[in-house]
Amino acid sequence: MKINKNYQSSSEEETKKIAKDFAKLLKSGDVVALFGDLGSGKTVFVKGLARGLGIKTTITSPTFILIKSYPIYRAQKSLNFYHLDLYRVNGAKDIERLGLEELFSKDAIVVIEWADRAKTLPKKRIDVFLEAINGHTRRIKIDRRG
Ligand SMILES: Nc1ncnc2c1ncn2[C@@H]1O[C@H](COP(=O)(O)OP(=O)(O)O)[C@@H](O)[C@H]1O
Ligand SMILES: [Mg+2]
Numbered sequence: 001m002k003i004n005k006n007y008q009s010s011s012e013e014e015t016k017k018i019a020k021d022f023a024k025l026l027k028s029g030d031v032v033a034l035f036g037d038l039g040s041g042k043t044v045f046v047k048g049l050a051r052g053l054g055i056k057t058t059i060t061s062p063t064f065i066l067i068k069s070y071p072i073y074r075a076q077k078s079l080n081f082y083h084l085d086l087y088r089v090n091g092a093k094d095i096e097r098l099g100l101e102e103l104f105s106k107d108a109i110v111v112i113e114w115a116d117r118a119k120t121l122p123k124k125r126i127d128v129f130l131e132a133i134n135g136h137t138r139r140i141k142i143d144r145r146g
Pocket of ligand 2: 042043061085
């Protein structure tokens with residue numbers, strides 16, 4: 001699987017599979033920024049990602065607490081997978097409180113829903129754009145930048 005690619009998914013399961021395969025390419029320090037409207041499949045994508053990273057617990061959206069962390073193993077090292085959801089961030093204070101800058105510099109893999117709401121994103125990151133074409137079809141665009 002290439003990292004700069006466009007996909008079309010016709011089901012929730014297919015989106016999870018794409019994310020699961022993509023997860024295999026992730027390394028410690030990677031930041032994945034998810035963009036797309038409500039219902040475009042960002043959380044579904046994160047669930048597939050988590051599956052690919054070997055996380056066995058169910059991923060639920062961290063909508064109210066903004067951030068959740070899960071222990072993972074990558075190249076024989078234990079690190080954390082952080083799942084952020086900025087949908088409910090309320091102004092600069094909230095963003096500040098999350099300590100994004102610190103998080104981005106960690107030995108971790110970070111995925112952010114509603115990444116457009118973060119004031120700053122690292123230049124080196126992977127953008128994932130999700131777009132609903134119809135009820136079950138999603139366009140998924142993965143772009144490594146920086
Ligand atoms: N191809 C698809 N990929 C992902 N989700 C899909 C797809 N087709 C239908 N869906 C549905 O769209 C919704 C996506 O929800 P969710 O992942 O929570 O969106 P977001 O986090 O972007 O708001 C789910 O109800 C899911 O079942
Ligand atoms: Mg979501």
